Amino acid sequence: MTTNNSIVSTDTHIEIECKEFLPEVYDTWSYIHKLSKDTINFHEIYDSYKYERSENRQKDYFHQLKILNDTIYKLSFLIHQRILSLEKLVQPALDEFRKSLLIDQQRNSYIPAYIRIVQNQLNSLKLSFKRIITQHNADSIDYQNDLKQSVDNSKIFVESYQQISRVTRDKIKSLFNTDENNIPIESQEQNLIEQETEIVDLETRLESLRILKERVRQMNGMTMALYFSVQEQNELADNIWLNTSAGSDYIAQSVDEFRLVKNLKQSKMNLWIKLI
Numbered sequence: 001m002t003t004n005n006s007i008v009s010t011d012t013h014i015e016i017e018c019k020e021f022l023p024e025v026y027d028t029w030s031y032i033h034k035l036s037k038d039t040i041n042f043h044e045i046y047d048s049y050k051y052e053r054s055e056n057r058q059k060d061y062f063h064q065l066k067i068l069n070d071t072i073y074k075l076s077f078l079i080h081q082r083i084l085s086l087e088k089l090v091q092p093a094l095d096e097f098r099k100s101l102l103i104d105q106q107r108n109s110y111i112p113a114y115i116r117i118v119q120n121q122l123n124s125l126k127l128s129f130k131r132i133i134t135q136h137n138a139d140s141i142d143y144q145n146d147l148k149q150s151v152d153n154s155k156i157f158v159e160s161y162q163q164i165s166r167v168t169r170d171k172i173k174s175l176f177n178t179d180e181n182n183i184p185i186e187s188q189e190q191n192l193i194e195q196e197t198e199i200v201d202l203e204t205r206l207e208s209l210r211i212l213k214e215r216v217r218q219m220n221g222m223t224m225a226l227y228f229s230v231q232e233q234n235e236l237a238d239n240i241w242l243n244t245s246a247g248s249d250y251i252a253q254s255v256d257e258f259r260l261v262k263n264l265k266q267s268k269m270n271l272w273i274k275l276i
Contacts, residue, residue: 021090025121028082032128035075039136042068046143065143066208073215076133080222083125090118126226133223137216144216147209 042065049061097115 021086021118021121024082024086024089025125028079028086028125031075031079031082032125032132035072035079035129036132038068038072038075039132039139042072042136043139046139049143050146062205062208069140069208069212069215072136073219076129076219076222079129080226083122083129083226086122086125090122094118130223130226133219137219140212140216144209144212147205147212151205151209 045061045064045068049058049065052058052061093114097112
């Protein structure tokens with residue numbers, strides 16, 4: 001009778017906790033859904049950028065990618081902070097559950113529905129976030145490589161313009177037998193405008209390249225922290241399996257859900273490690 005009262009008391013506590021937890025989870029899923037749409041859009045625009053031969057159209061795609069990357073980075077940071085807040089919200093209850101496992105390790109342990117809800121939702125959020133960011137970082141790295149190649153090509157272009165400009169000025173100086181300060185500028189005006197435009201464009205792409213590299217590093221850091229957190233929860237699932245009755249359908253279902261999370265984690269690890 002005491003055990004039943006304890007279970008009812010625990011479930012009442014669970015309902016109270018879930019009232020705070022689940023609405024936050026729902027909102028976080030909506031942000032993850034938006035992040036997924038934005039990263040897919042980034043991938044599609046990047047494909048167009050990659051195969052576009054028109055310089056003007058490519059510049060247009062470049063600016064679209066720049067804006068999208070800003071949005072994705074800010075949204076990723078927001079989602080990461082929300083997941084950390086969710087963990088903080090439920091941590092006291094999870095710690096209490098761990099203590100109860102240690103105390104009852106010689107007996108069958110009742111697993112509250114709340115524990116499965118919290119663990120499954122947190123792990124699903126983390127793994128979905130990591131999957132999206134991992135794919136986006138792979139696209140970002142490919143985009144970085146293309147951008148770096150275009151920067152290298154632009155450097156050669158600018159350097160050749162500078163060389164042509166110097167040669168032209170020397171020729172004019174020789175032909176007119178005049179000081180460099182008095183050389184007519186009109187003959188070089190078009191070349192100088194093109195050169196300045198190219199230099200500005202080069203500076204913009206260099207800055208975007210720097211930002212992309214830093215953001216990939218930061219987002220890898222986010223997913224790394226979440227991965228270790230998921231791993232810790234999976235270890236808790238293993239402890240539940242060792243300390244409870246394998247004959248209970250309720251417990252088996254809980255463990256199966258954790259096993260599924262672990263399998264998903266393993267299947268994604270190889271791609272994720274490549275980006276570290």
